Amino acid sequence: MILLTGATGYIGSHTWVKLLETGYEVIGLDNFSNSSQHVIDRIEKITNKKALFIEADVQDKFSLSDLFKKNQIEGVIHFAALKAVGESVQRPLDYYSNNLNGLLNLLGVLARFDCHNFVLSSSATVYHPENPIPYVEGMPLGSTSPYGWTKYMSEQILRDLEASNPEWRIAYLRYFNPVGAHPSGLIGEDPRGIPNNLMPFVTQVAVGKRKELSIFGGDWPTHDGTGVRDYIHVQDLARGHVRAIDYLLNQKKSLTVNLGAGKGYSVLDLVKSFEKASGQKIPYQIVDRRSGDIAAFYADASLADELLDWRIEFDLDAMCHDSWRWQSNNPNGFED
């Protein structure tokens, strides 16, 4: 059985579905600090399977120990974390505390129950911002926000653990910019409050929840002056997790890979693609650059191809179509 922490969140829920569809037994865990209970019913509806779930905090040792006592867990995918970059600058202690104490506590329980297969949700934000693009796994690391440092430190903690005991097998998955939603339109990204990320902001403008998009900077050194990122369909990302778990269990080795499309698109490219996919006009205004942003980054995704036989199946148009289907079917997210 595979344990997913942060299972009812955006990436966790899509991965849960993929694992069940692949034939894995899964148990989900979440404290609902950034997700809805309705996700569980939706997962059951999509997969036609029972979704085993426990409401708990990864910082709660007793609940975790109880879970490991009652279930034969052979691997863990650890999504549970706080993830808003700007908020992490305002509330660094909450981020270090939740993301690092949660990880340490979970690893302590895993060690006690001899469960050594672990997948970390890492991020492109662990690459030093001065690296040339595309980012390759061996490049220097660093970060620009407390959130980013929690991912950097999480990687370091796990590397030290691996060095201490060769039984540990860790997949360090560095995600680029996940967007899109399940093609059923039943699950998708449902941020609380004003979205920080581009795609949920665009979809909320499209359903009339927000008046216009603010584009942060029109004078970046990119092909049209707007920021360039590597958008990856959440369905492709979810499939990457299934491949990573297969790899840990079968190859019995650790790995560090980028999960990105390997291509960069600008904010305006995404807006144009979204308008085409949705038939909706997205009014926008170019405003000042957002502090902490960089002009462009995208992945070299060839190592994931080589080690996991994984490559993307969905392009930017499909990402926009699926994001739109999700948002237009669920204008208020899971609270409809």
Ligand code: NAD
């Ligand atoms: P999300 O907020 O939708 O999901 C995270 C889930 O973890 C939420 O359901 C939340 O309730 C839960 N959670 C948080 N702290 C918890 C705790 N202490 N105990 C139990 N549950 C807890 O975020 P997401 O986009 O699905 O991201 C999943 C993971 O991927 C995170 O670790 C995030 O840092 C990482 N990541 C996300 C992105 C992105 O752009 N979405 C990019 C790179 C990495």
Ligand code: UFG
């Ligand atoms: N952008 C806008 N307007 C908005 C939101 C974003 O113009 O309202 C622009 C940004 O300036 C950037 C691009 O859209 O050029 C993408 O911005 P996001 O906030 O969607 O994504 P980031 O690349 O800034 O960061 C995201 C996650 C981080 C993660 C990183 C790499 O938020 O946690 O991807 O995985 F580390």
